[in-house]
Amino acid sequence: MSATPTILANNVQIRRWSLARSFSIRALTLGLTIAVVSYIVLVPLFMLLYASVKSTDDKLPFESTVTTLANYAAVFTSPSTLPIFLNTLLFTAGSLAVGLPLAILIAWLLERTAIPARRWIATLILVPMTIPSLLSAIAWIQLLDPRIGLINVALRGLFSIDADAGPLDIYSLYGMCFVQGLRLVPSAYLMIAASFRAMDPSLEEQSAMAGRNIAQTTLRVTLPIMRPALLAALIYFIIVVIESFDIPGLLGFTARIRVLSTAIYWATHSEVGLPDYGLASALGTIILAAALLLMWLYQRLTAHQERFATITGKGYRPRQVRLGAWTAPAALFCLLYVLIAVLLPFLMLLWTSVQPFYAPPSAESLARASFEGYTNVWRDGSIVRALWNTTLLALVTSAATMVLAVLVSWFVVRRRGQGSGLAHYLATVSFLPQCVPSIVIGLALIFVYVRFPIPIYGTLWIIALAMTTRYLAYSSRATTAALMQVHGELEEASQMSGAPWTRTLRRITMPLLAPAMINVFLWVAVHAMQELSMALMLYNPDTAVVSTMIWSMWQNGKTADAAVLGVILILLSALLLLGGQAVSYLRRGSEA
């Protein structure tokens, strides 16, 4: 009996020591996370702001000695600026209007309803991501070009339209919104699906018991609960659309519909002396200001995040809605998306890969078909090296980005309640790389690492660093949205029972975040495989990747070879996706 107070005292001491140690590890991790994120984000950001106030009269930013606001003046006084801003607004709104509702609907159907073959369809939904946006835009031109587009030719034949062009026109604002919207779906689906999957059904059940039907429950219960995830997706994709170039570049520019991204692209690729980094950076800074405003709004709207927590310590199992007669149409709807967004462009790419030059399918062009490209690409040993570099780059970038994103999310979500300015800082800073044009990130890294003692210049790691910076925004958005739905009480219970913070993170938080983490890993890997702008700035003969090879083949007129490599890249990415999804399902299966 006399020993009891001593044991208790010892236990209390051990717990105190354990808590103190846990705090010190947490503080250290927080410090490291802030340092790493600040470093990788602020370097290109500094370059953006610096370049925007430097004279760019055929000079690189660090060569110029004149500080000026002339770049901003050029932006705001040009007669082209207003149409560019209006087009950007319409393009962004239109693309989001196509992409986000589609993604939300598909996520809901696949995560919360009992439609057949959900796992297969869920994997197929992600496949459009594997088609590089440049090749996707080219494929859509081949499908919807007013004159020779296959769909237009078929429609003219079907409805006996006596015209040599139309009825659909891909070179228009609605054409751009349609293709961009379709391309948003997989990324938005990934961001939203994890939250749907992790939702506590009790509120929906109560709503149903109160007599509300599926639509009413969805509108009044499900969607409000999903607000952080939806807002995160909305804000992220606003910036993504504003910043995306390939589709506005290939479809919009063709019809002289200029948007902000094409203005940035042309400032840096105008072939008129050195790139006009001043103008591009001034435009980038405007996007940055818009992003900061959106972030501020987001933080205000999700200030009381605990309202959105649906995974608590009280146990949950998301209920699946039965759609009855709508089951088959719902599944067909998802498959229709796959057909439109994947199959049609992929078939066009396959067709291009067997043609010496692009020609619409006909008996004449069929006679010219050859599989020469499929043997040509292997003749040069460099493709094997490029494939290896691409795979390595994808794996390293996605692992690094995922770890960083989880840590950022944890500190953002769990420390926000404590009123920490650091949480706001991390949330904001991790989002900003999305606003810095890729080419500026590439240039910033050249300038820093050519001087810096860390020997990564000229290696694959500098490209991985650039991509980690670039993809941190998406990754941290996705993991933050998912973590917001995991109530802190589970972690608190773990820590109350003496588990150190690292173990709690490893054993409680990460397993609950696993679906989002797997998705982030896959998303980053697939995007890293396709990235071109930064790779072009930073690669050298030993670090060439598949995307740079596709680009050079295309530039040299080897369209069939470029399409063959595109097909290989798509298959490789699809394989990765399938592997990732298999892991995800196995994990869920073992949990069940």
Add this chain to the structure above:
Amino acid sequence: MRTKKPQTAKIKVLLALILFDLLFSAAGYAQDKSKSAASEAIAQLYAAAKKEGAVVIWGPTDAIIYQRMQEALDKQNPGIKIEHFESIPEPLVQRIIAESQAGKPAAVDIIQSGSLRALRPLIDRDMLAAYPGWEKDFGLDAVYANQRFVGAYNLTLPICYNTKMVSAKEAPRSWEDLADAKWKGRKIIIEARLVPFAMLGTEWGKPKAAELTKRILSQQPLIVQGGTTVANALAGGQVSIAVGTYAYTIERLKRQGAAVDWVPVSPLPVLTSAVGVLKTARHPNAARFFAGWLGTAEGQNVRYATTGQAMEVGRNAIGAVAERIRAAQPAVILETDKTFAAILEIQREFGKMLGALR
């Protein structure tokens, strides 16, 4: 006296013949001497190049060309390994400048570009070495900027057409024809940088070229980036007329069976893809030798046989494009170091017609 006259005439003729022979021999001797001096200089350069053993070239040329060139070089001038890095010139030029400013000169000897303009930042910063031997010893005529650039090949920018949609008779015969109302409504495709029109500006003066460009742009042409995209759109039947792709690309597509052709309109814009040797080159002799060899008949033939690219105007021109230019004899607007600044300035100005902010 009378009998003496023919004799005097004979003597005069004889003297004239002897003089002519002497002069001819002297000229021949001088020529032979200069030839042998040139050969001697090239031989010395080759010996120095061989000692260096390698040459590193960065530029947009397809790797296959350098593989073929290596094979050809190994037969006649073995001992120089070509190391090639394929990329667009603009990022390469920025890297070279950035690395040089950091005191770590890029590990490159020769920089190549699709046009002279892309190398201008290196000229402005005095980063290219001059080499008179290209002109004097290799006998090349496309040598620019005080012997800092040597032409590797030309890129002729004609008016191109789809032969299934437009007959040779109907095809535009002049730049003004593109403004004809019959081409209204997405029947023309134009490369977005408007290079041919900017080059016309250097020949006609900016106002005239600007006025025509405006009229053509009001025809609602498709505007795309990249010569390959322009050529593909034409070959695929997306449009009837194309401006901004190269004559050699159209020749290649013709050989592959595409229904396309080009018109050697006058004036005819011709770009110059050039190579320059960096002052910081680690293999300066190999670089000078290889850059010169690229312009020789042997170097040209290898390039032409592999891709169809070659010098298309001037003394060293070869190939189908050169032959058609020779036959049609259009006025040629050649991109040189004297004109590239003007082309850039007009290009910048014309870019505003397509919505460029500056």
